[in-house]
Every structure is written in C-alpha cells, then in structure tokens.
Amino acid sequence: MSIAKMIDHSLLRPELTLDDIKRGCEIAARREVASVCVRPSDVELAAAALAGTGVLVGTVAGFPHGDTRTAIKAAETRALVEAGADEIDMVLHIGRLRDGDTGYVLDDIAAVVAAAGGRVVKVILENAYLTDEEKTLGCRLTEQAGAHFVKTSTGFAPGGATLADIQLMRAAVSPHVQVKAAGGVRSLDTLLTLHEAGATRFGATATEAILDDLAARERGELPAATTSAADGGY
Template structure:
C-alpha cells in the first residue's frame, strides 16, 4: 500500500507565507505525495517548486464557501489551468443544494469541469451543513456533471470527514468516480479506516506524522491496532 500517493498535502490556511508554502512543497516532494493543494495565488510558485518531482499541483476554486457565481468559478478555473494546476478542488454551491436546486448545482459543477480542460475536478460538498439526502443529491449531480471525485469537506467548516459520510458517498456514486476525505484526517488510523470505507484520496496537513507512523509499522516498531467496527 502506497499511503503517500493517497495524500494531497494541504497548504490552504490563509496565514501561510511563501516560506511556509515552500516548506510544504519540500515535504510533498520528499515524501512523494500525490499532490499539494495550494491556494490559487500560490499555483505558479508550486508549479516551479515541484517541477520534475512527480507531485501534482492541486488548487481550489470557489473556496471555501462555494457561493461565487458560476462564471467566476469557471474563469478562476481557466486561470488556474493556465498557471499550471493539475487538479481543481471546487466547492459546490452549498446554499443552492440546501434549497433543492439540483439543476443549478449540476450546471455550476459542469462549468468548472469544462473550464478545467480535462484536469481532475474534485467537488467539495461540505457535509457538515448537509442532510444525508442532500449529500446523496450532491454526489449524484457531481457525477452527472463529469466530476472525477466527490469530497467531504474544505477543512474550514465545523466538521470534517466521517466514516458514515465516506460510506454514504461511496455507495452513492458509481465506480467511475472516486471519494476524497478531508477535514480531521490527522492520524494513520483515521486514514486507514476511511480508506477501508472507500476513500482513495485524503487532504491532510499532518502528512509527515501519518507517513512516519506508517513506516514505523512497516518496520514492526508499532503494532497495528485492531479495526474499529463503528468509527475511528
């Protein structure tokens, strides 16, 4: 199991300096993560810093609230693609989803997918604000719109990824669309539990802690705890 290639090393906090972003890119390159996920303004820097490393540059659109207009989300996405972004994590319009306006949400996502020009698009539902029925609708319209992933959270809402949500999202979408867990994925045990439930990518800031724990277990230094039957 290559845990590093499941991790999108997250560099999205508003207070980060360029030095902080540089340090985060160095961690991602050294640990060979799947990607970094940086703020839009940091994409050109990350593209240069990670050139030749095999680490993808991801970023966000409509982040963190999802309530910018569709035209703005699409324009932002086109600009980010031009700057070299490989993946786009977009926030759907949470309020419109809660309104039951599935057509608006689907069209909003589809515009970003088109603007991404074939790059991977992950749709953030922000599950902390949604009922299970709304989560199901959000997953379905994301798939209809051509997204590649559905994602639990931004990491900035009151709650993050839960085992129940990963199970629900995985059961809702077809095998052609993947599930990303973000928000609260701070330990290897959490990552492995959510992976078993169906998540294949993880937004994390505790990347080195997670990977150091995995390496220690591979060496037999830390026993692997028994799986939990009802959570983590």
C-alpha cells in the first residue's frame, strides 16, 4: 500500500471555512490519499467534491469528547451515512471507560457500528487521558463491539500518537483490527516510525508536506527537515 493511501487528510478544525474544505478536498484528490475526515456538517460537500476520485469521505461522531448519549451517536452516524460518509471515527465515552463501565462502553461502540451499516468504524480512545490498562481495555472492547480500527487521539487533547501507544494498541487487538495514529503526525519520519510499529492509517493535516518529503526522497534528494507545519489539531 502506498503512503498516500494510509493518510486520512484531516479537515476538522472549527475555524475552517467552506472554501477551506473545498481546497482540502482538492488536495486529497490530487494526492490520492485514503480519505478526508471532515466535520459532520461538511459531509455532503466532501461527498460531492470527491465523487469519482477514489478518495473516501470520513467524518466524526461524538467528537471530540465522546460523552454524547449513545442514542445520539447512533442517530448521528445514521444521518452521516445517509449524507455520504464512507467511514466514521467515533469517540468512546472516556469517563465511562475510566470508570470501568465495560457494558456501557461496549454498547456505545456497538450502537455506532450497527448504525454505520457495514461502513468502517474507527474508535478513538483519547489516550492522553488513559492509563495503559485503560487503553488495553478500550482496545479489547472496540474489537468485541465489531469496530474496524482503534485510534489514538482526536488531536484536540493534551497529547497525540506515541510510539509506545501504537505498540500497546497493536498488541491489544487481533490482526484483523487495524490501528490509526492521529495527533502529532506531522512528518514522514514520524509516520514511518509509527507504521513500523503497527499503524496502518494516519490522521494528518500536514499531508502535502509529508508526501512532498516522500517524493523528494524517492528522487534521491536530501530531505529538508523531519519536522513540518504544526498540526493544529487531529
């Protein structure tokens, strides 16, 4: 799989205008990434802009705190699928996971999986707030509920994806469940390191910088730097 097809180009920041969303979709189409991940209100726009490009439309449910009632998360998911979403990145209920309320967390995820009607569901744990034991539990409940990915972060919490978390999450789930790294994936070197550890999808706003660096290396050019523009969330 190409590096581009591992990237979900993130368009989730609250200040983005419709023109920003359109430009982001143009970048996603031109760079042939896996998907865009847009705010719920932008799904129709993204679906129209990306029709026929092979780039999927992703969006979020219960974002960014995860504390929306389960019925609302499920209803939101159904509405987003109807609007054209191909993938759903949901935030589990962080507080209930920390409480050890496994029944609530499991049912919450399962309701979104059912509402998605077979579309890919990625479950955001928001690892910055969790112990390793809680991360492992969240991964196992995600798999039990039938979701397709475990994901590190929203990008709006104090911390994002780390190598240790990717290794922990990869070990906590079966091979058919994938791992998505998000939050702080701002350079090609970071992406490659996390991919080696087991991540197969990456949320990024620095998509062009990452892919430009890759192209330069493939041409045999010395990379300018391993850091790129700040993520600004996600």
